[in-house]
Amino acid sequence: QAKDAGRNTTRFFNPAMQAAIESRMALETALRQALVGDELQLFYQPQVDQDGCCIGAEALLRWRHARDGLISPAEFIPLAEETGLILPIGQWVMDTACAQLKIWETQAHCRSWQLAVNISARQFHQPDFVTQVRSSLDRSGANPQRLKLELTESVVLENAAEVASRMQQIKALGVGFSMDDFGTGYSSLSYLKRLPLDQLKIDQSFVRDIATDPNDAAIVRAILAMSQSLGIDVIAEGVETEEQRAFLHANGCHLFQGYLFGKPRPINEWTLCTSIPAHSAQRVNL
Ligand code: C2E
Numbered sequence: 521q522a523k524d525a526g527r528n529t530t531r532f533f534n535p536a537m538q539a540a541i542e543s544r545m546a547l548e549t550a551l552r553q554a555l556v557g558d559e560l561q562l563f564y565q566p567q568v569d570q571d572g573c574c575i576g577a578e579a580l581l582r583w584r585h586a587r588d589g590l591i592s593p594a595e596f597i598p599l600a601e602e603t604g605l606i607l608p609i610g611q612w613v614m615d616t617a618c619a620q621l622k623i624w625e626t627q628a629h630c631r632s633w634q635l636a637v638n639i640s641a642r643q644f645h646q647p648d649f650v651t652q653v654r655s656s657l658d659r660s661g662a663n664p665q666r667l668k669l670e671l672t673e674s675v676v677l678e679n680a681a682e683v684a685s686r687m688q689q690i691k692a693l694g695v696g697f698s699m700d701d702f703g704t705g706y707s708s709l710s711y712l713k714r715l716p717l718d719q720l721k722i723d724q725s726f727v728r729d730i731a732t733d734p735n736d737a738a739i740v741r742a743i744l745a746m747s748q749s750l751g752i753d754v755i756a757e758g759v760e761t762e763e764q765r766a767f768l769h770a771n772g773c774h775l776f777q778g779y780l781f782g783k784p785r786p787i788n789e790w791t792l793c794t795s796i797p798a799h800s801a802q803r804v805n806l
């Protein structure tokens with residue numbers, strides 16, 4: 521305890537802490553550099569229907585670090601949120617995603633694909649967020665109906681009324697909403713009837729042991745029953761095995777995302793997938 525350590529404590533000059541602070545600052549500087557230096561890249565992971573046909577993708581951010589290689593968002597999104605860098609980064613993600621949507625719209629086999637974009641709480645709550653979404657859509661010329669914004673429960677934790685009205689404004693543009701990592705947050709379920717959600721995304725932690733853990737199976741069944749009565753779509757994330765897919769399907773889940781269908785990939789590695797006609801029964805094979 522600080523008090524026990526006395527007045528002459530050297531707490532703040534602890535070498536381990538000093539090192540942590542320095543590496544955090546170095547990371548922040550590098551991330552700022554990444555944004556201007558074109559080191560950020562979107563990967564795309566397919567989302568499929570019950571026939572295995574691609575219905576779109578989720579855009580997932582990667583940082584191509586010159587020395588350290590590919591860095592996953594789990595390692596830099598939290599810092600980006602803390603420092604506010606998530607705002608310009610989020611804007612870049614939205615612009616890049618909308619541009620990709622526009623490209624898909626011009627290709628027959630992927631004209632109706634949707635693209636899901638992750639939105640952090642800080643991004644959603646900035647005053648001009650609605651304007652930013654509208655500008656990205658305008659600049660790209662993408663169809664707003666194809667854009668889906670993924671929120672987490674942390675976004676709706678406070679100010680439910682304000683969140684609902686902001687979501688309504690964005691929905692008025694034609695854009696849809698999905699609740700990501702559903703079931704892992706601490707929010708009250710009452711937000712489900714107040715917010716204009718189009719989709720719930722079952723978190724991969726419930727999917728993982730779905731076929732063997734009765735609790736996970738029960739939670740997933742409850743999510744599916746609830747969303748059905750609320751008229752909200754459900755997609756399962758983290759589907760890795762045929763067993764998981766079959767269980768989900770048998771319980772009324774018709775949309776899937778996971779390694780079973782394809783890992784997140786740069787768009788130029790999507791040639792196999794994009795050669796599949798939208799309504800063929802062929803599986804996406806990435
Ligand atoms: P998320 O939105 O819940 O994305 C799903 C994560 O699960 C992704 O991790 C994806 O690669 C991974 N995943 C997909 N299928 C499987 C599977 O079958 N098995 C396993 N084990 N994992 C699977 P990723 O790409 O590392 O992203 C992690 C998180 O970072 C995302 O979770 C999201 O919260 C955040 N994130 C990613 N891109 C962005 C972004 O552009 N903006 C913001 N604000 N957050 C982002």
Ligand code: MG
Binds near residue numbers: 578638670700
């Ligand atoms: Mg997501």
Ligand code: MG
Binds near residue numbers: 700701721723724757
């Ligand atoms: Mg998720």
Ligand code: MG
Binds near residue numbers: 701
């Ligand atoms: Mg997640």
